[in-house]
Amino acid sequence: MPDDEIPEADVVIGGPPCQGFSNLGSKDVNDPRNQLWKEYLRFVQIARPRAFVIENVDRFGKSLEYQLLLDEADHGMIKEYELSSGVLLAADYGVAQRRPRTIIIGSRVGRIPLPEPTHSKLPMLGREPWRTVRERIGGLPEQPATTELPEATWAFKGQTVPGQFKWLDLHFGRKPRELSLRRYDCVPPGGGRFDLPDELLPSLLA
Known part of the structure; x- marks a missing residue:
């Protein structure tokens, strides 16, 4: 800028x-x-x-x-x-x-x-x-109902901005790729990327 x-x-x-x-x-x-x-x-x-x-x-x-x-x-x-x-x-x-x-x-x-x-x-x-x-976050639904924020706006200092959002409004998910889902399945509770088999490692870590 x-x-x-x-x-x-x-x-x-x-x-x-x-x-x-x-x-x-x-x-x-x-x-x-x-x-x-x-x-x-x-x-x-x-x-x-x-x-x-x-x-x-x-x-x-x-x-x-x-x-x-x-x-x-x-x-x-x-x-x-x-x-x-x-x-x-x-x-x-x-x-x-x-x-x-x-x-x-x-x-x-x-x-x-x-x-x-x-x-x-x-x-x-x-x-x-x-x-x-x-x-x-234990009280949140296991599966988010949406992948998008609701279309809500409000006025702030003369401008229209997104919001205000309630706490459940911010509980939205994403649509993981098939590769991501396979990686998730390999990670046990408390685990991380070190639990992934070689064939599922990102190219930078392989």
Whole structure:
């Protein structure tokens, strides 16, 4: 997007591509997508939000690109911003998934600390236990009734946008390919892609 088309914003939130850092990706330090955080900072520099949030895989926090990003807060594109950063585990915040993510919060109106965990794996004073997938979605119908969102709209700041949706409206499915169905049948409870036979592996993993 050209500079003159980037609007002003109070907050910018985004996740630059992670494929070059992810354990499931190529881990290629030369992957050109690894440097797209610079494009994100270009948006921040022009939109001048009061705060911004960057999310990426946990390995991003150990990369050279991460250090280069921090340098931009010292003397570069985001030198107006104070940063808070670290690796947060989604399960520690009530999400039914053990998903660690590097989080960076930048603020030019005073430092914003990373949020304190609200949940924990082991019993801990003041924290709730980790949630399970069954607790979160166990009440949903096993088979979604549709593969589409309902055609609902509402007015928001003078514009017509999709929504508002009830919780069951968001329980829609997809039409898996035959190959996907065969892969599903090979994965036992608690399993994953490592349970697939060689002939069903995606070409990148074969």
